[in-house]
Amino acid sequence: MAVKNFDTSTARPSTFNRQNPSLATLPVEVIYRILDNLDILTILISFRNVCTRLDSIIDDYHRFKACTKLDFTHEKFDEQSLHDLIHGLENNRTLKELHLRCKKIDDRKICCLSNVLRKNTTLLNLILSNNLIRSKGAQHIADLLNENKMLQKLDLGWNSIGCDGVFYIANALRDNHILTELCLEINNIGNQGVEYLSDALRNNTTLIRLVLSNNNIDNEGARSLADMLEQNQSLTTLVLSENKIDSNGVKYLANALYHNEALTRLNLRLNRIDSTGAQYFADALIRNKTLVELHLGWNQIDNQGAEAFANMLNYNRTLGVLHIGYNKIDCQGRQQLTDAILKAQSLVDLHLASYNRNI
Known part of the structure; x- marks a missing residue:
């Protein structure tokens, strides 16, 4: 059978050959x-x-x-999704705040994340607490701080950075003029890590808030921080709760308050401070004109310490908040403080909760 010639140039394209959208x-x-x-x-x-x-x-x-904000707290990422998320942050120009409390970020992933964020020009707050970051990961974060020109708040709490990792972070702070808040709670940095940070912060002019709670810091670490506070004039908030600082360590910190004119909030909750330490602070606050909040709750301060603070309130015109609840202060000490508050011109918030609600 003869086959007719067919002009393909005029043929209507088949559905099969159409370009798929x-x-x-x-x-x-x-x-x-x-x-x-x-x-x-x-x-x-x-x-x-x-x-x-x-x-x-x-x-x-x-x-x-x-x-502008993404919060993946406790997000159950699998390995691929987390990789894709980090990759997705590349060239992002909208995010200002990123929370990755996901128990998945280890040193290798921090390397990838840091590489992505080094040239980022919008992210201001990076929350990486409750992860698996160790000293090598801290080194990658330090590299990020050396290059990134926008990041202002960094939370690395509840990791395993240790004093070796803090060494890298501290070195980055020597040249970083952007970061204003740093949280390193529960990282087992110890006194050596505190010394690294203190040396770096002597001349730092941008960091205003430092959180070092629960890091096995004792009087030696308190001394390092006190030496730093005598020179640093930018740090306004220092959180040292749940450490091992007793009244001997407080003596260093109190002496620093005679010279420091920047610190406004100091938190020493859950340490080992007795009334001798309270007396050191009371004496310093008669002259100090900048501290507005002092937290000494859950320590070992008794009526003698309460009396020292009551006397201090006759002179201090700056302190606005005093937390001394859950110490060893009974009715007599509480009454002294209450009477002093009635005369005080600045104190507006006194926390005096006790173990015994009938006191």
Whole structure:
């Protein structure tokens, strides 16, 4: 049978040969409708860095532009999702605050995250507490602090950085002029780690809040911090709760308050301070004109310490908050403090909770 000639140039293309639509070719309005049905995490993980056109569309998408904070606290990431999230942060220009308290970030992942964020120009707050970061990871974070020119708040609490890791962080603080808040609670940095930080902060002019709770710091560490406070004039908040500082360590800190004109909040909750330490602070606060909040709750201060603070209130015109609850102060000491408050011109908040609610 003869076969007729067929002109393929005029033939109608078959359905099979038509170009299939893709995210790279779909109209913008259609892509927006797809994005409307996805959460921000899915967009960040699955849609970013697919192609230049899609990134440009997402950058202009109203929900993505408005997303300045992502909180993945206790998020159950698998290995691939966490990798994709870090990759999705590349070239991000909207996030100002990122929380990754997920118990998944180890030294290797910190390396990847730090590399992504080194040139970031928008992120201000990075929360990495409750993870698996050790000294090698701290080194990567220090590299980040050396290059990033935007990060202001860094939370590394509840990790395992240790004094070796803090060495790297401290060295970064010598040249970093951006970071204002640093949290290192529960990292077992000890007195040696405190010494590294204190040396770095003597001339630092930007860090205003330092949290060192529960780090096995004793009087030696308190002495290092006191020496730093005599020179540093930018740190306004120092948190040393749940350590091993007794009244001998307090003596160093109190002496620093005679010279320091920057510190406004000092927290020594749950240490080993007795009334001798209270007397050291009371004497210093007669002259100090900057401290507005002192937290000494859950220590070993008795009526003698209460009397020292009561006498101090006759002279101090700056202290606004005094926490001395859950000590060994009974009715007599409480009455002395109450009488002093009635005459005080500055103290507006006194915390005097006791173990025995009938006292």
